[in-house]
Amino acid sequence: MTSGDTRKRVRHALPDVRWPTREEAEQSRWFSPCRIGTRVVAEQRTWVPAMVPWRATEDGFVTPNVLDWYARFAGGRPGVLVVEATGIRDITSGPLLRIGHDRFIPGLAQLVETVRKSSGGHTRLFIQLIDFLRVNRRPEPTKFFTRYLAVTPDLRRALADAVGDTRCLDAPEPEVRERLLIADRRVIERVLSPRDLESMDYGYRERVWDTHLPHIRELPRVLPELFAEAARRAQDAGFDGVELHYAHAYTMASFLSRLNTRDDGYGGPRAHRVRLPLEALHAVRARVGEDFVVGIRYLGDEVVRGGSDLDDAVWFGVRFAEAGADYLSVSKGGRFEDAKQPKVGEAVYPYTGESGYECMPTVISDEVGPFGRNVPLAAAIRAAVRAAGHEAPVVTSGGIGSFELAEAILERGEADFVAAARQTLADPDWFLKVRLGLGHLVRRCEFTNYCEGLDQRHKEVTCKLWDRDVDPGDPGVPLASDGKRRLIAPPWMTD
Ligand SMILES: Cc1cc2nc3c(=O)[nH]c(=O)nc-3n(C[C@H](O)[C@H](O)[C@H](O)COP(=O)(O)O)c2cc1C
Numbered sequence: 001m002t003s004g005d006t007r008k009r010v011r012h013a014l015p016d017v018r019w020p021t022r023e024e025a026e027q028s029r030w031f032s033p034c035r036i037g038t039r040v041v042a043e044q045r046t047w048v049p050a051m052v053p054w055r056a057t058e059d060g061f062v063t064p065n066v067l068d069w070y071a072r073f074a075g076g077r078p079g080v081l082v083v084e085a086t087g088i089r090d091i092t093s094g095p096l097l098r099i100g101h102d103r104f105i106p107g108l109a110q111l112v113e114t115v116r117k118s119s120g121g122h123t124r125l126f127i128q129l130i131d132f133l134r135v136n137r138r139p140e141p142t143k144f145f146t147r148y149l150a151v152t153p154d155l156r157r158a159l160a161d162a163v164g165d166t167r168c169l170d171a172p173e174p175e176v177r178e179r180l181l182i183a184d185r186r187v188i189e190r191v192l193s194p195r196d197l198e199s200m201d202y203g204y205r206e207r208v209w210d211t212h213l214p215h216i217r218e219l220p221r222v223l224p225e226l227f228a229e230a231a232r233r234a235q236d237a238g239f240d241g242v243e244l245h246y247a248h249a250y251t252m253a254s255f256l257s258r259l260n261t262r263d264d265g266y267g268g269p270r271a272h273r274v275r276l277p278l279e280a281l282h283a284v285r286a287r288v289g290e291d292f293v294v295g296i297r298y299l300g301d302e303v304v305r306g307g308s309d310l311d312d313a314v315w316f317g318v319r320f321a322e323a324g325a326d327y328l329s330v331s332k333g334g335r336f337e338d339a340k341q342p343k344v345g346e347a348v349y350p351y352t353g354e355s356g357y358e359c360m361p362t363v364i365s366d367e368v369g370p371f372g373r374n375v376p377l378a379a380a381i382r383a384a385v386r387a388a389g390h391e392a393p394v395v396t397s398g399g400i401g402s403f404e405l406a407e408a409i410l411e412r413g414e415a416d417f418v419a420a421a422r423q424t425l426a427d428p429d430w431f432l433k434v435r436l437g438l439g440h441l442v443r444r445c446e447f448t449n450y451c452e453g454l455d456q457r458h459k460e461v462t463c464k465l466w467d468r469d470v471d472p473g474d475p476g477v478p479l480a481s482d483g484k485r486r487l488i489a490p491p492w493m494t495d
C-alpha cells in the first residue's frame with residue numbers, strides 16, 4: 001500500500017488452522033492429480049511459484065547453491081515447482097539465472113536432475129522465462145545534470161523562461177548544465193520533462209512504448225525467437241515445461257498493459273496489446289511441440305492508475321487458452337509505475353507501492369487481509385476460460401499458507417492449482433508434512449516480508465524463521481555471504 005493510501009490498515013493475526021489427518025489429506029482435492037497440457041500430469045495440485053533467490057553466478061550460471069535451493073523445495077514433493085525468472089537474452093544481468101545461450105544447458109540439466117532425485121520423481125518441473133528492459137539506478141544529481149540529461153533546444157527554452165535569462169538559449173552546454181545543477185527544485189520541475197524528472201528522481205527506465213529507440217521498436221521482431229530458443233533449451237535440459245513470464249513489471253506484462261500506447265499494431269486496443277504475447281506463445285509452441293508444457297503467468301490486475309484490470313485479464317486469459325497455453329498462473333500488481341523512490345545509487349523496485357503490496361501481501365493490511373486475497377482474480381479468469389470451452393488449469397497464489405484455505409479454493413472451483421511461495425520458503429517440507437498428517441510440524445510463514453527485503457537488495461533470499469536456532473559456529477550450517485544467516489532451510493526434525 002502506498003503512503004497516500006487512505007484505507008485503514010490493521011495487523012492481522014495468523015489464523016488458527018486445523019491440519020488434516022493423513023487420511024483426510026490423501027482424499028483431499030489439493031493432493032489429487034491434475035493434467036497440464038497433453039502429456040504432463042501433476043501428482044498433486046500443490047505448486048511452488050517462481051522465486052528468485054539470487055544464487056546464480058554473476059554471469060547467470062547454475063551454482064551448487066542454486067542446486068541446494070531447488071533440492072530443498074523438491075524434497076517437499078510439491079506437484080509443480082517453477083524455477084525462478086530466468087533471462088532469455090545473452091546479456092549480463094547480475095546473479096540472475098540465464099537461458100539465453102546453449103552454454104547454460106548443462107547447468108540447467110543438472111538442476112533438472114537434482115530436482116528429479118530430491119523429489120523422487122514426484123515433482124513436475126517448469127522454468128520461468130523472462131525478458132526485461134533497462135532500469136538504471138537513481139543517479140547522483142551531479143552526474144545526472146553533467147552526464148545523462150540531454151540538453152535540447154526545448155530544455156534551453158524552458159530554462160530561459162524559468163530563470164528569465166535568454167542567454168540560456170545559446171550558452172555553451174556546460175554552462176547550461178551548471179545552471180541546472182545549482183537551480184532550486186521549483187525551477188527543475190518547471191524545466192525538465194516529466195520523463196527527465198522521473199529519470200532524475202527514480203533512475204532512467206525504458207518503456208515498451210519508447211519506439212523512438214530502435215531496440216524497443218524491434219521487440220516484436222526479436223522476442224518470439226528469443227522465447228522460442230529459450231524454451232527449446234529448457235526442453236533440451238530436461239524440464240517438463242516453461243512458464244512465459246507475462247506478469248509484474250517486465251516486458252510482456254508491459255505489452256499487455258493498458259498503458260501501452262505503441263502505434264505499430266502492438267499497443268492501444270486489447271487485440272493489439274495481446275498480439276506480441278500471442279506471437280511469442282505460437283513461436284514457443286512451434287519450437288517445442290505439443291507434448292511440452294507451455295504455461296503463462298500474467299496479471300489478473302495491474303493495480304496501477306490507467307493500467308489493465310480484471311476485465312482485460314479475463315479477455316487475455318481466454319485468448320491465451322484458445323491459443324494453446326497449457327496453464328494460466330494468475331498474479332497481481334508488482335509494477336514500476338507506483339514504486340517508491342529508491343535511494344541514490346539504488347534501482348526502483350516494483351514490489352514497493354500499492355501494486356507491490358498486492359503482489360506479496362503482508363499481515364499489515366486492509367480489512368480483507370492478506371490470506372487468499374487474490375483468489376477472486378483467478379476465479380473470474382477460470383470461469384471465463386471454462387465458459388469459452390477451454391480446459392487450461394488456472395493457478396492462484398497470494399497469502400496462502402494453510403491446507404484449509406487451499407482446499408476451500410479448490411472446492412469452490414476458484415482455481416485448479418493452489419500455489420504458495422513464501423509459505424514454501426518458510427518451510428520447504430510443508431506439503432509433505434501436511435500430506436503425511438504432520439501439519440502440526442509446519443513452520444508457518446508470518447507474511448511480514450523479510451525475504452522480500454532481501455530480494456529488493458539482490459541479497460541471497462532466506463527466511464527469518466530459519467535463523468531461530470542457527471549456530472554460526474557450526475561448520476555444518478551453510479551461511480549466506482554475510483556470514484549471519486542460514487542459507488537453506490533447517491532440516492526437518494520430527495522430535
Ligand atoms: C523472494 C521472492 C522472489 C520472487 N520471484 C518471483 C519470480 O521470479 N517470478 C514471479 O513470477 N514471481 C516471483 N515472486 C512472487 C511469487 O511467485 C508469488 O507470486 C508471491 O510471493 C505471492 O505468493 P505468496 O503469498 O504465496 O508468497 C517472488 C516472491 C518472493 C517472495
Ligand code: SF4
Nearest residue numbers: 445446449451463464
Ligand atoms: S521471511 Fe517472513 S514472509 Fe518471508 S517466508 Fe519467512 S516468515 Fe514468510
